[in-house]
Amino acid sequence: MAWRGLISRNLKELRFLYCQTSPASASTREFVQRNYKDLKTLNPKFPFLIRECSGVEPQLWARYDMGVERCVRLDGLTEAQIANKLEELVKAGASAV
Numbered sequence: 001m002a003w004r005g006l007i008s009r010n011l012k013e014l015r016f017l018y019c020q021t022s023p024a025s026a027s028t029r030e031f032v033q034r035n036y037k038d039l040k041t042l043n044p045k046f047p048f049l050i051r052e053c054s055g056v057e058p059q060l061w062a063r064y065d066m067g068v069e070r071c072v073r074l075d076g077l078t079e080a081q082i083a084n085k086l087e088e089l090v091k092a093g094a095s096a097v
Helices: 002-008 024-044 079-096
Strands: 015-017 048-052 059-063 068-071
Touching: 002 024, 002 079, 015 024, 024 048, 024 079, 059 079, 068 079
Parallel strands: 015 048
Antiparallel strands: 015 059, 059 068
């Protein structure tokens, strides 16, 4: 879990997009509710953006240096799989630095 503290070093911004009510976004909502406090504590000045929009497909966007962005679709993933996708995005930022 050491990668959680590297978010602010390897990324510029992280955006979670999901629907407030759809079953497809349920695990993403749960992930954000359970992990936001820990992630924010480890990265206090880092911009974690939570975007809720009716009917939107759950997604995770990572912005790196020079405006480069990567998107991961989260539809159908469990909370553990979402954590793995986030870890992959953070590690990808380390290799780009």
